[in-house]
Amino acid sequence: MLPEWDRKYSINNEKLDSQHQKLFELAAKVEEISDRPIYQVELKKLVAEFFSYIKVHFQDEEAYMAEIKYPYLEEHRLMHKQITKSMIKLIQSIKSTNDLKEKLYLVVNSWLIEHIIQHDMMIEHWRQSTQVKNTSDTFEEEPQKPKKFSYQCQCEGKIHKVPYDIHLKMQYSKVQFKYKECSSNLIQCKEKTEI
């Protein structure tokens, strides 16, 4: 079951929030058709709609990241490229309506879960942390701690808190990091994001 859009996924930008909502709606549509018969023409229309909406959304989101000087713009742009590529591959490799339905669901699912919920939220998290820093003198607010990700090595029960830039390298540039004491590769823990 795919999650529904919720205020907790807001990145406090009206345009991008409404685009994310629309993408959640499109994803719900993909989920809805996954267990009912559908005409190929209807399915193709949905894929085309998804594809063109994603293109516009990525452009707008990248412009926003540039505007706020988001430090992980390049890595984020790379993820957008990967998603676009997987959509193109999907469209090119359609064997049957059922095949397309299954693959589309996979792309949409990992796109929503991994991308909007994890990576787009980092944009807002970063923006808020810089804002708090700028206003902390006036409001005496606690600056937000940078978000870290939990990784395990082979040492029993040992959890390593990894910053976002290292996490991105391990997940998206396929760079391996070893823990020097046991020389084993770090592997991400199941629960993904935490403070």
Ligand SMILES: [Fe+2]
């Ligand atoms: Fe994004």
